[in-house]
Amino acid sequence: MKLLLNIDVPDLNEAERFYVEAFGLEPARRFGDAVLELLGAEIPLYLLRKGAATIGAGNSPRDYSRHWMPLHCDVLVDDLDAALARALAAGARQEGDIREAVWGRIVTVADPFGHGWCLLQFLGRGYDEIVP
Incomplete structure (x- = not known):
């Protein structure tokens, strides 16, 4: 089994900046304008650009407040x-x-x-x- 970690974010560029600066991850590949692969942890981390209020799991709108x-x-x-x-x-x-x-x-x-x-x-x- 291989584990991948996907994190929804509203702004891909801001998320890239945060995860690189906060955790020392390195951008690896972009998949279009909506997905960024970051490496440097034991598993790859994928940032997925998903706008606030778009539908997430269980048909609930995404909310990026805490x-x-x-x-x-x-x-x-x-x-x-x-x-x-x-x-x-x-x-x-x-x-x-x-x-x-x-x-x-x-x-x-x-x-x-x-x-x-x-x-x-x-x-x-x-x-x-x-x-x-």
């Missing part, structure tokens, strides 16, 4: 403080304080398109710290 859904993306980083500063400088909004757990550190941010992201820094053995 929203919640039961699926989110984690970005694993070596230095959480540096990654957070980079994301904020690119236009992300921090949501809450950095939290610490036995497995590492986490902070939640929202991108300029309302999508939520968790920035994670594993400490020790990462999630394996939870297992005895």
